[in-house]
Amino acid sequence: MEYKDAKEKFISTWGSLGSLWGINKAMAQIQALLFISTKPLSMEDIMEDLKISRGNTSMNLRQLMDWGIVTKELIPGERKEYFTTEKNVQELARTVAKERSRREIKPVIKILKEVSSIKDDNTKKTRELIKQTKALHDLAETADTMMNKLVSQEQTWITKSILKFIK
Amino acid sequence: MEYKDAKEKFISTWGSLGSLWGINKAMAQIQALLFISTKPLSMEDIMEDLKISRGNTSMNLRQLMDWGIVTKELIPGERKEYFTTEKNVQELARTVAKERSRREIKPVIKILKEVSSIKDDNTKKTRELIKQTKALHDLAETADTMMNKLVSQEQTWITKSILKFIK
DNA sequence: ATAAACTTTCAATTATTTTTGAAAGTTCAA
DNA sequence: TTGAACTTTCAAAAATAATTGAAAGTTTAT
Structure with a gap:
C-alpha cells in the first residue's frame, strides 16, 4: 500500500x-x-x-x-x-472524553436521576421503573467517573499503575 | 412526576x-x-x-x-x-460492550494496523502518517482491552479491586 | 389439507441529516 | 473609504436513514 x-x-x-x-x-x-x-x-x-x-x-x-x-x-x-x-493522542482522548461526558453522559445521568426519583406508589410497574432506572443511573455514573479518571491528567499513582497493569 | x-x-x-x-x-x-x-x-x-x-x-x-x-x-x-x-444492567453492559468491540472497534483497529504498516519511504508525510496512525492504533487497542476486562465476567481479583477502588 | 393467527419482507413514502453555493459579513492594506 | 481577500451564514437541494403497510411467508390447531 x-x-x-x-x-x-x-x-x-x-x-x-x-x-x-x-x-x-x-x-x-x-x-x-x-x-x-x-x-x-x-x-x-x-x-x-x-x-x-x-x-x-x-x-x-x-x-x-x-x-x-x-x-x-x-x-x-x-x-x-x-x-x-491536537497531535497527541492522549490529549485528544482526554478532550473527547470530557466533551462526550459533558454533552451526552451527564445529561442522561440527570434524567435517570429524575425518573428514578418519582414517588413510589407501591404498584408493581412503578417499582420496576424505579428499580431499573436507578440501576442504569448507578452504572452510568460509575462508567462516567471511571472514564474521566482513567483519562484525566491528574492521575493519582493508583490510576496510573492500574492503567499499566490492566493493559 | x-x-x-x-x-x-x-x-x-x-x-x-x-x-x-x-x-x-x-x-x-x-x-x-x-x-x-x-x-x-x-x-x-x-x-x-x-x-x-x-x-x-x-x-x-x-x-x-x-x-x-x-x-x-x-x-x-x-x-x-x-x-x-436482559434485566441485569451489568450483564447488559457486558453484552453491549462485547458487541460494540466486535462490530466497531476491532475492525477499526485492523485498519489502523494496516495503514500504520505501510512501507516507510522516509518522506516527512509518510513518516507522520505512520507515526500518528500507530499512536491511534495503540490507544484503540488499550481502550478495547481495558473495556473488555473491566466488563468481563471472568474478572481477576485485580480488576475487581480496581473497579471497587476507582469508583 | 385448510384456514386462522401470527411474523417477515420490502418497495414506496416520509423524516432527518448533510451538503452546497451564493450572498452577506468581516478584516485589512493602501 | 474602498475593494480585494477571506470567512460565515443559511435557504434550498441532495443524500441518507427510518418507517410504513400490505402482500407474502410461516406455523399450528383442527
Whole structure:
C-alpha cells in the first residue's frame, strides 16, 4: 500500500467511524486530515483535499474548534487562517472524553436521576421503573467517573499503575 | 412526576441516546420499554405502546435479538411470541460492550494496523502518517482491552479491586 | 389439507441529516 | 473609504436513514 491509498483509507475509515460516535463524516474527516498533516492547513487546502464545499468546511471546522480539538493557527504575514488539530493522542482522548461526558453522559445521568426519583406508589410497574432506572443511573455514573479518571491528567499513582497493569 | 410521564421521559431519552451510539431510535425505545416492563411483551403490545408499525417493530426486535439483548419468550398455550430484554444492567453492559468491540472497534483497529504498516519511504508525510496512525492504533487497542476486562465476567481479583477502588 | 393467527419482507413514502453555493459579513492594506 | 481577500451564514437541494403497510411467508390447531 502506498502513501496515497493509506491516507485515503485512514481518512475514510475515520470518517465513517465518526458518524458512529456522534459527529458527522466531514467533521471526522477534517480532523483525520489535520491529524496526519505535517503542517497547518487552510480552508482552501481542506476543501480541495476532501472535495467538500466551502460552507461545509467552515461549519465543521467551527464545530471542531467548539469541541476543542482543532485550533486556528495564525501564520505571520498570511491573510488566510490555518488550522491544526491536537497531535497527541492522549490529549485528544482526554478532550473527547470530557466533551462526550459533558454533552451526552451527564445529561442522561440527570434524567435517570429524575425518573428514578418519582414517588413510589407501591404498584408493581412503578417499582420496576424505579428499580431499573436507578440501576442504569448507578452504572452510568460509575462508567462516567471511571472514564474521566482513567483519562484525566491528574492521575493519582493508583490510576496510573492500574492503567499499566490492566493493559 | 407521575408514572406515565416518567416512563415516557425514560423511553424517549433512551431512544435519542440510542441514535447517538449507533442504534436507531425505535430499537432503543423497544429495549427501554422491555427494560422497565414487569412482564414479557408481544409485538402487538410494543406497537401499541410506542405507536410504531408492525414492520418496524419486527425488524427492530430482530436486530435486538442479533445484538443478544432481547430474547423470545414462549408462553405455554399462547400462539403469539413474547419478548424480554436482559434485566441485569451489568450483564447488559457486558453484552453491549462485547458487541460494540466486535462490530466497531476491532475492525477499526485492523485498519489502523494496516495503514500504520505501510512501507516507510522516509518522506516527512509518510513518516507522520505512520507515526500518528500507530499512536491511534495503540490507544484503540488499550481502550478495547481495558473495556473488555473491566466488563468481563471472568474478572481477576485485580480488576475487581480496581473497579471497587476507582469508583 | 385448510384456514386462522401470527411474523417477515420490502418497495414506496416520509423524516432527518448533510451538503452546497451564493450572498452577506468581516478584516485589512493602501 | 474602498475593494480585494477571506470567512460565515443559511435557504434550498441532495443524500441518507427510518418507517410504513400490505402482500407474502410461516406455523399450528383442527
